[in-house]
Amino acid sequence: MSDALLRIAVTGVTGRMGKEIVTCVVEGEKQFSQEIVLGAAITRLNAKICGMDVGVLINNDTLGIEITDNLESIKDNFDVLVDFTAPDISIEYLKFCVNNNKNIVIGTTGFNQIHKNLILNASHKIGIVFSSNFSIGVALISKLLHKITQIIGSTSDISIIETHHNRKRDIPSGTSLTMQNIIVNALRSIHSNKIMDSNLDSTTYSSASSYNDILIHSIRAGDVVGEHTVLFAGPGERLEITHKASDRLIFAHGALRAAFWIGRDKIGLFDISDILEMDTLL
Numbered sequence: 001m002s003d004a005l006l007r008i009a010v011t012g013v014t015g016r017m018g019k020e021i022v023t024c025v026v027e028g029e030k031q032f033s034q035e036i037v038l039g040a041a042i043t044r045l046n047a048k049i050c051g052m053d054v055g056v057l058i059n060n061d062t063l064g065i066e067i068t069d070n071l072e073s074i075k076d077n078f079d080v081l082v083d084f085t086a087p088d089i090s091i092e093y094l095k096f097c098v099n100n101n102k103n104i105v106i107g108t109t110g111f112n113q114i115h116k117n118l119i120l121n122a123s124h125k126i127g128i129v130f131s132s133n134f135s136i137g138v139a140l141i142s143k144l145l146h147k148i149t150q151i152i153g154s155t156s157d158i159s160i161i162e163t164h165h166n167r168k169r170d171i172p173s174g175t176s177l178t179m180q181n182i183i184v185n186a187l188r189s190i191h192s193n194k195i196m197d198s199n200l201d202s203t204t205y206s207s208a209s210s211y212n213d214i215l216i217h218s219i220r221a222g223d224v225v226g227e228h229t230v231l232f233a234g235p236g237e238r239l240e241i242t243h244k245a246s247d248r249l250i251f252a253h254g255a256l257r258a259a260f261w262i263g264r265d266k267i268g269l270f271d272i273s274d275i276l277e278m279d280t281l282l
Protein backbone atom coordinates (compact mmCIF):
# COMPACT_ATOMS: atom_id res chain seq x y z
CA MET A 1 0.00 0.00 0.00
CA SER A 2 1.35 3.47 -0.85
CA ASP A 3 2.62 5.56 2.01
CA ALA A 4 -0.22 8.06 1.59
CA LEU A 5 -2.66 8.22 4.47
CA LEU A 6 -5.63 5.92 4.02
CA ARG A 7 -8.73 7.98 3.25
CA ILE A 8 -12.01 6.71 4.65
CA ALA A 9 -15.58 7.60 3.83
CA VAL A 10 -18.00 7.20 6.73
CA THR A 11 -21.69 6.52 6.09
CA GLY A 12 -24.52 7.22 8.50
CA VAL A 13 -22.62 10.14 9.98
CA THR A 14 -25.65 11.35 11.94
CA GLY A 15 -25.92 7.97 13.63
CA ARG A 16 -24.43 6.80 16.92
CA MET A 17 -21.65 4.83 15.27
CA GLY A 18 -21.14 7.18 12.34
CA LYS A 19 -20.51 10.10 14.68
CA GLU A 20 -18.25 7.96 16.87
CA ILE A 21 -16.09 6.93 13.94
CA VAL A 22 -15.82 10.46 12.52
CA THR A 23 -14.91 11.78 15.96
CA CYS A 24 -12.34 9.03 16.45
CA VAL A 25 -10.59 9.89 13.18
CA VAL A 26 -10.90 13.67 13.38
CA GLU A 27 -10.00 14.16 17.02
CA GLY A 28 -6.72 12.43 16.27
CA GLU A 29 -6.83 9.28 18.36
CA LYS A 30 -3.05 8.91 18.25
CA GLN A 31 -3.16 5.38 16.93
CA PHE A 32 -4.99 6.50 13.80
CA SER A 33 -4.05 10.08 13.05
CA GLN A 34 -0.78 8.91 11.46
CA GLU A 35 -2.51 6.36 9.25
CA ILE A 36 -6.08 7.36 8.48
CA VAL A 37 -7.74 10.57 7.36
CA LEU A 38 -11.39 11.38 6.80
CA GLY A 39 -12.08 11.68 3.07
CA ALA A 40 -15.86 11.88 2.93
CA ALA A 41 -18.94 12.01 5.14
CA ILE A 42 -22.16 10.45 3.89
CA THR A 43 -25.75 10.67 5.05
CA ARG A 44 -29.17 9.54 3.88
CA LEU A 45 -30.69 10.82 0.63
CA ASN A 46 -32.02 14.40 0.76
CA ALA A 47 -31.10 14.82 4.41
CA LYS A 48 -31.34 18.43 5.59
CA ILE A 49 -27.83 18.12 6.94
CA CYS A 50 -26.35 17.78 3.42
CA GLY A 51 -23.87 20.59 2.80
CA MET A 52 -22.95 21.05 6.45
CA ASP A 53 -19.28 20.77 7.29
CA VAL A 54 -18.83 17.46 9.12
CA GLY A 55 -16.64 19.20 11.69
CA VAL A 56 -19.65 21.19 12.81
CA LEU A 57 -21.65 17.96 13.21
CA ILE A 58 -19.20 16.68 15.83
CA ASN A 59 -18.81 20.06 17.53
CA ASN A 60 -15.35 20.45 16.14
CA ASP A 61 -13.68 23.08 13.95
CA THR A 62 -14.71 23.03 10.28
CA LEU A 63 -12.78 20.42 8.29
CA GLY A 64 -13.60 21.42 4.73
CA ILE A 65 -15.56 18.18 4.25
CA GLU A 66 -19.23 18.69 3.44
CA ILE A 67 -21.73 16.01 4.40
CA THR A 68 -23.23 14.56 1.23
CA ASP A 69 -25.82 12.02 0.08
CA ASN A 70 -24.12 11.67 -3.31
CA LEU A 71 -21.38 9.02 -3.36
CA GLU A 72 -20.63 9.66 -7.03
CA SER A 73 -19.50 13.17 -6.16
CA ILE A 74 -16.96 11.99 -3.61
CA LYS A 75 -15.82 8.64 -5.05
CA ASP A 76 -12.32 9.98 -5.73
CA ASN A 77 -12.00 11.29 -2.16
CA PHE A 78 -11.75 7.96 -0.34
CA ASP A 79 -10.10 4.54 -0.40
CA VAL A 80 -12.20 2.52 2.08
CA LEU A 81 -15.83 2.99 3.06
CA VAL A 82 -16.83 2.37 6.69
CA ASP A 83 -20.50 1.53 7.04
CA PHE A 84 -22.63 1.25 10.17
CA THR A 85 -26.15 1.99 8.92
CA ALA A 86 -28.99 -0.39 8.08
CA PRO A 87 -29.09 -3.59 5.98
CA ASP A 88 -30.76 -2.37 2.79
CA ILE A 89 -28.67 0.77 2.44
CA SER A 90 -25.51 -1.12 3.40
CA ILE A 91 -26.09 -3.35 0.40
CA GLU A 92 -26.48 -0.26 -1.82
CA TYR A 93 -23.18 1.08 -0.47
CA LEU A 94 -21.63 -2.35 -1.08
CA LYS A 95 -22.76 -2.32 -4.71
CA PHE A 96 -21.27 1.16 -5.12
CA CYS A 97 -17.95 -0.09 -3.74
CA VAL A 98 -17.94 -3.07 -6.11
CA ASN A 99 -18.71 -0.82 -9.09
CA ASN A 100 -15.99 1.65 -8.10
CA ASN A 101 -13.39 -0.83 -6.83
CA LYS A 102 -13.43 0.42 -3.24
CA ASN A 103 -12.91 -1.73 -0.17
CA ILE A 104 -15.47 -1.63 2.64
CA VAL A 105 -15.81 -2.24 6.37
CA ILE A 106 -19.35 -3.34 7.27
CA GLY A 107 -20.49 -3.09 10.88
CA THR A 108 -24.21 -3.00 10.17
CA THR A 109 -26.22 -5.90 11.63
CA GLY A 110 -29.65 -7.34 10.88
CA PHE A 111 -28.82 -8.78 7.47
CA ASN A 112 -30.90 -11.65 6.06
CA GLN A 113 -29.40 -14.56 4.15
CA ILE A 114 -29.92 -12.86 0.77
CA HIS A 115 -27.94 -9.87 1.99
CA LYS A 116 -25.19 -12.14 3.34
CA ASN A 117 -24.95 -13.94 0.01
CA LEU A 118 -24.57 -10.59 -1.76
CA ILE A 119 -21.76 -9.68 0.64
CA LEU A 120 -20.01 -13.00 -0.01
CA ASN A 121 -20.32 -12.60 -3.79
CA ALA A 122 -18.99 -9.04 -3.60
CA SER A 123 -15.93 -10.28 -1.71
CA HIS A 124 -14.73 -12.00 -4.89
CA LYS A 125 -14.18 -8.53 -6.36
CA ILE A 126 -13.33 -6.23 -3.43
CA GLY A 127 -12.00 -6.45 0.12
CA ILE A 128 -14.65 -6.62 2.83
CA VAL A 129 -14.27 -6.72 6.60
CA PHE A 130 -17.69 -7.74 7.91
CA SER A 131 -18.20 -8.12 11.64
CA SER A 132 -21.25 -7.92 13.88
CA ASN A 133 -19.00 -6.77 16.70
CA PHE A 134 -15.75 -4.88 16.27
CA SER A 135 -14.69 -5.10 19.92
CA ILE A 136 -11.59 -7.05 20.83
CA GLY A 137 -13.40 -8.57 23.81
CA VAL A 138 -16.14 -10.20 21.74
CA ALA A 139 -13.60 -11.38 19.17
CA LEU A 140 -11.73 -13.10 21.99
CA ILE A 141 -14.87 -14.67 23.45
CA SER A 142 -15.87 -15.89 19.99
CA LYS A 143 -12.55 -17.71 19.62
CA LEU A 144 -12.94 -19.33 23.05
CA LEU A 145 -16.58 -20.24 22.42
CA HIS A 146 -15.75 -22.84 19.80
CA LYS A 147 -13.31 -24.68 22.06
CA ILE A 148 -15.51 -24.46 25.19
CA THR A 149 -18.51 -25.79 23.23
CA GLN A 150 -16.51 -28.71 21.88
CA ILE A 151 -15.55 -29.64 25.46
CA ILE A 152 -18.77 -29.09 27.46
CA GLY A 153 -21.39 -28.15 24.88
CA SER A 154 -22.97 -31.56 24.53
CA THR A 155 -23.54 -31.85 28.29
CA SER A 156 -24.82 -28.30 28.81
CA ASP A 157 -27.98 -26.32 28.25
CA ILE A 158 -26.74 -23.28 26.33
CA SER A 159 -28.34 -19.83 26.20
CA ILE A 160 -27.24 -16.41 25.02
CA ILE A 161 -28.49 -13.26 26.73
CA GLU A 162 -28.03 -9.95 24.93
CA THR A 163 -28.86 -6.49 26.26
CA HIS A 164 -28.84 -3.29 24.21
CA HIS A 165 -30.21 0.25 24.30
CA ASN A 166 -33.90 0.78 23.64
CA ARG A 167 -33.19 2.48 20.27
CA LYS A 168 -31.71 -0.61 18.64
CA ARG A 169 -33.66 -1.58 15.53
CA ASP A 170 -32.70 -5.21 15.08
CA ILE A 171 -33.39 -8.12 17.45
CA PRO A 172 -31.66 -10.32 18.39
CA SER A 173 -28.29 -8.66 18.07
CA GLY A 174 -25.92 -9.57 15.27
CA THR A 175 -23.34 -10.53 17.86
CA SER A 176 -25.67 -13.03 19.54
CA LEU A 177 -26.50 -14.60 16.17
CA THR A 178 -22.79 -14.89 15.40
CA MET A 179 -22.20 -16.53 18.78
CA GLN A 180 -25.13 -18.91 18.18
CA ASN A 181 -23.64 -19.87 14.82
CA ILE A 182 -20.25 -20.58 16.37
CA ILE A 183 -21.82 -22.78 19.04
CA VAL A 184 -24.00 -24.77 16.62
CA ASN A 185 -21.07 -25.33 14.28
CA ALA A 186 -18.91 -26.48 17.19
CA LEU A 187 -21.62 -28.93 18.33
CA ARG A 188 -22.00 -30.19 14.79
CA SER A 189 -18.26 -30.72 14.58
CA ILE A 190 -18.61 -33.07 17.53
CA HIS A 191 -21.61 -34.95 16.22
CA SER A 192 -20.93 -34.44 12.55
CA ASN A 193 -22.85 -37.49 11.38
CA LYS A 194 -25.72 -37.41 13.78
CA ILE A 195 -27.27 -33.94 13.66
CA MET A 196 -30.79 -33.52 15.04
CA ASP A 197 -32.67 -31.83 12.24
CA SER A 198 -36.44 -31.45 11.81
CA ASN A 199 -36.00 -32.51 8.19
CA LEU A 200 -34.47 -35.84 9.11
CA ASP A 201 -36.47 -38.87 10.16
CA SER A 202 -36.82 -39.49 13.88
CA THR A 203 -34.23 -42.28 13.87
CA THR A 204 -31.37 -39.90 13.12
CA TYR A 205 -30.53 -37.79 16.10
CA SER A 206 -28.01 -37.22 18.82
CA SER A 207 -27.33 -34.43 21.27
CA ALA A 208 -29.27 -31.41 20.20
CA SER A 209 -27.16 -29.23 17.95
CA SER A 210 -29.63 -27.17 16.00
CA TYR A 211 -30.24 -23.46 16.18
CA ASN A 212 -33.50 -24.14 18.05
CA ASP A 213 -31.51 -25.50 20.97
CA ILE A 214 -29.31 -22.46 21.51
CA LEU A 215 -31.79 -19.88 22.75
CA ILE A 216 -31.13 -16.15 22.50
CA HIS A 217 -32.83 -13.92 25.09
CA SER A 218 -32.95 -10.23 24.22
CA ILE A 219 -33.34 -7.25 26.53
CA ARG A 220 -33.83 -3.70 25.31
CA ALA A 221 -33.33 -1.16 28.07
CA GLY A 222 -32.07 2.37 28.61
CA ASP A 223 -28.81 3.34 26.97
CA VAL A 224 -26.96 0.04 27.33
CA VAL A 225 -24.19 0.08 24.72
CA GLY A 226 -24.05 -3.70 24.32
CA GLU A 227 -23.80 -6.71 26.65
CA HIS A 228 -23.61 -10.41 25.79
CA THR A 229 -23.56 -13.43 28.10
CA VAL A 230 -23.17 -17.02 26.97
CA LEU A 231 -24.46 -19.49 29.60
CA PHE A 232 -23.37 -23.12 29.67
CA ALA A 233 -25.48 -24.82 32.36
CA GLY A 234 -24.25 -28.33 33.06
CA PRO A 235 -24.71 -30.88 35.83
CA GLY A 236 -23.46 -29.36 39.08
CA GLU A 237 -21.91 -26.23 37.62
CA ARG A 238 -22.41 -23.52 35.03
CA LEU A 239 -20.16 -21.29 33.01
CA GLU A 240 -21.18 -17.68 32.21
CA ILE A 241 -19.01 -15.76 29.78
CA THR A 242 -19.90 -12.07 29.60
CA HIS A 243 -18.80 -9.06 27.57
CA LYS A 244 -19.99 -5.60 28.57
CA ALA A 245 -19.33 -2.64 26.26
CA SER A 246 -19.56 0.76 27.93
CA ASP A 247 -18.26 2.99 25.14
CA ARG A 248 -18.87 2.82 21.38
CA LEU A 249 -15.28 3.92 20.95
CA ILE A 250 -14.25 0.25 21.13
CA PHE A 251 -16.29 -0.49 18.04
CA ALA A 252 -14.94 2.58 16.24
CA HIS A 253 -11.36 1.55 17.05
CA GLY A 254 -12.01 -1.96 15.75
CA ALA A 255 -13.59 -0.66 12.56
CA LEU A 256 -10.72 1.76 11.90
CA ARG A 257 -8.15 -0.96 12.54
CA ALA A 258 -10.09 -3.04 10.03
CA ALA A 259 -10.10 -0.21 7.46
CA PHE A 260 -6.34 0.21 7.79
CA TRP A 261 -5.81 -3.57 7.60
CA ILE A 262 -7.97 -4.14 4.51
CA GLY A 263 -6.46 -1.06 2.88
CA ARG A 264 -6.82 -0.35 -0.83
CA ASP A 265 -5.64 -3.66 -2.21
CA LYS A 266 -6.82 -6.73 -0.27
CA ILE A 267 -9.64 -8.75 -1.80
CA GLY A 268 -11.84 -11.23 0.07
CA LEU A 269 -14.20 -11.54 3.04
CA PHE A 270 -12.71 -11.10 6.50
CA ASP A 271 -13.88 -10.50 10.06
CA ILE A 272 -12.40 -8.88 13.14
CA SER A 273 -10.55 -12.02 14.18
CA ASP A 274 -8.59 -11.88 10.91
CA ILE A 275 -7.56 -8.29 11.68
CA LEU A 276 -6.46 -9.22 15.19
CA GLU A 277 -4.73 -12.34 13.82
CA MET A 278 -6.17 -14.28 16.72
CA ASP A 279 -5.61 -17.64 15.10
CA THR A 280 -1.91 -17.11 15.56
CA LEU A 281 -2.44 -16.35 19.24
CA LEU A 282 -4.89 -19.09 20.28
Ligand SMILES: NC(=O)c1ccc[n+]([C@@H]2O[C@H](COP(=O)([O-])OP(=O)(O)OC[C@H]3O[C@@H](n4cnc5c(N)ncnc54)[C@H](O)[C@@H]3O)[C@@H](O)[C@H]2O)c1
Pocket residue numbers: 011012013014015016017018043044045084085086089106107108109110131132133134135170174251
Ligand atom coordinates in the same frame (compact mmCIF):
# COMPACT_ATOMS: atom_id res chain seq x y z
N1 LIG B 1 -20.34 -4.27 14.35
C1 LIG B 1 -20.28 -3.54 15.45
O1 LIG B 1 -19.29 -3.56 16.21
C2 LIG B 1 -21.44 -2.62 15.77
C3 LIG B 1 -21.37 -1.72 16.85
C4 LIG B 1 -22.45 -0.82 17.02
C5 LIG B 1 -23.53 -0.84 16.16
N2 LIG B 1 -23.55 -1.75 15.14
C6 LIG B 1 -24.63 -1.77 14.15
O2 LIG B 1 -24.47 -0.61 13.34
C7 LIG B 1 -25.75 -0.19 12.86
C8 LIG B 1 -25.96 1.27 13.21
O3 LIG B 1 -25.99 1.36 14.61
P1 LIG B 1 -26.22 2.83 15.24
O4 LIG B 1 -26.43 2.65 16.71
O5 LIG B 1 -25.18 3.76 14.73
O6 LIG B 1 -27.63 3.21 14.58
P2 LIG B 1 -28.23 4.68 14.33
O7 LIG B 1 -29.69 4.47 14.09
O8 LIG B 1 -27.78 5.62 15.37
O9 LIG B 1 -27.54 5.15 12.95
C9 LIG B 1 -27.90 4.57 11.75
C10 LIG B 1 -27.43 5.51 10.64
O10 LIG B 1 -27.79 4.93 9.39
C11 LIG B 1 -28.46 5.89 8.60
N3 LIG B 1 -29.46 5.25 7.75
C12 LIG B 1 -30.45 4.43 8.13
N4 LIG B 1 -31.20 4.11 7.06
C13 LIG B 1 -30.64 4.73 5.99
C14 LIG B 1 -30.96 4.80 4.60
N5 LIG B 1 -31.98 4.14 4.09
N6 LIG B 1 -30.17 5.56 3.79
C15 LIG B 1 -29.10 6.21 4.29
N7 LIG B 1 -28.75 6.21 5.60
C16 LIG B 1 -29.53 5.46 6.42
C17 LIG B 1 -29.14 6.81 9.60
O11 LIG B 1 -29.37 8.08 8.99
C18 LIG B 1 -28.10 6.88 10.71
O12 LIG B 1 -27.17 7.89 10.42
C19 LIG B 1 -26.76 -1.15 13.48
O13 LIG B 1 -27.02 -2.19 12.57
C20 LIG B 1 -26.01 -1.71 14.69
O14 LIG B 1 -26.44 -3.00 15.09
C21 LIG B 1 -22.54 -2.63 14.93
Ligand SMILES: O=C(O)C1=N[C@H](C(=O)O)CCC1
Pocket residue numbers: 109132133164168169172173174175176225226
Ligand atom coordinates in the same frame (compact mmCIF):
# COMPACT_ATOMS: atom_id res chain seq x y z
O1 LIG C 1 -25.70 -0.68 19.36
C1 LIG C 1 -25.88 -1.66 18.60
O2 LIG C 1 -26.85 -1.77 17.80
C2 LIG C 1 -24.92 -2.78 18.63
N1 LIG C 1 -25.13 -3.78 17.80
C3 LIG C 1 -24.21 -4.87 17.63
C4 LIG C 1 -25.02 -6.14 17.37
O3 LIG C 1 -26.15 -6.04 16.83
O4 LIG C 1 -24.48 -7.20 17.71
C5 LIG C 1 -23.26 -5.04 18.79
C6 LIG C 1 -22.72 -3.75 19.28
C7 LIG C 1 -23.79 -2.75 19.59
